[in-house]
Amino acid sequence: MDRQGFVEIGLFIGPHGIKGEVKVKSFTEIPENLFVYEEFFLGNQTKPIKLKLVRKIKQNLICIVEDIKTRNEAEKFKNLILYVRRDNLPLLKDDEFYQRDLLDFQVYNLERHNLGFVTSFNDFGGGLLVEVEKNKKRFYLPIGKPFLKDINYKDKEVILNIDPGFIES
Numbered sequence: 077m078d079r080q081g082f083v084e085i086g087l088f089i090g091p092h093g094i095k096g097e098v099k100v101k102s103f104t105e106i107p108e109n110l111f112v113y114e115e116f117f118l119g120n121q122t123k124p125i126k127l128k129l130v131r132k133i134k135q136n137l138i139c140i141v142e143d144i145k146t147r148n149e150a151e152k153f154k155n156l157i158l159y160v161r162r163d164n165l166p167l168l169k170d171d172e173f174y175q176r177d178l179l180d181f182q183v184y185n186l187e188r189h190n191l192g193f194v195t196s197f198n199d200f201g202g203g204l205l206v207e208v209e210k211n212k213k214r215f216y217l218p219i220g221k222p223f224l225k226d227i228n229y230k231d232k233e234v235i236l237n238i239d240p241g242f243i244e245s
Contacts, residue, residue, distance in 0.1 A: 082117060083165060083176060086110055086158035091150035092138050097130060098150045100137045100158065107137055110158075112166075117159040127158075173227055181232045183208050183217070185239070186225065191217065194234065206234070 089099040102110040108129065115124040126142035144150050165174070175197040183191040183206070192210030197219070199205065205216040217223070217238055226235040 081162050082159040083162050083174070084157050085113070085116075085160045086137075088118075088153040088156045088158065089136060090154040091147045094147045096144040096146050096150045097138050097140055098144070098153050099133075100127075100139050101135070102137055107132060107135055110137065113160045113164055115160065115164070117161075118153070118156045171221065171224075177229070178206075178227065178234060181227075181234050183234045183236060186235065186237055191236070191238065 085103050087101045087103070089101055091097070092099045100110070102108075104110050104112075111127075111129055116127050117124055128140045128142075130138045130140055132138070141150070141153065144153075168174070178194050179196070181194045183194060185191060190210070192208040192215075194206055195209050195214060196207040197204060198207060198216065203218060203220045206219040207214055207216055217236060219234075219236065223236050223238060224234070225237050227233070228235070
């Protein structure tokens with residue numbers, strides 16, 4: 077199945093326990109927000125699955141997949157990507173963005189110095205960081221409200237209020 081029109085929203089890490097529960101890593105900002113959606117799709121499957129939250133352990137979700145009753149059945153989900161339909165995502169405010177939409181965008185500072193291109197996003201506890209690559213070197217830059225000045229979707233550009241000396245040091 078072609079996954080255009082779908083968005084990765086989680087990953088099945090593996091089984092949990094012996095009763096068919098699965099451990100899921102949510103890609104949503106708040107892990108439980110995964111359950112805002114009703115239809116989930118796996119890998120190349122075209123039939124949606126039903127997923128129910130049992131509990132949260134640290135940042136992972138322990139879930140039940142409908143009709144899965146044993147650990148052996150749950151094992152088949154290990155490392156499968158969980159998708160939702162793109163048109164089911166909520167509309168964003170002007171200052172919000174979906175991280176996946178900015179992958180491969182060029183990053184510039186206010187003086188239009190090219191800082192590289194977006195490879196991923198991470199939050200290690202101090203706020204959202206964008207991983208940028210330039211000249212085969214990767215580094216992190218802050219992309220929170222005081223730093224993010226503009227996103228130009230047409231030209232695939234992110235403009236940050238970052239001094240280029242910040243990167244060199």
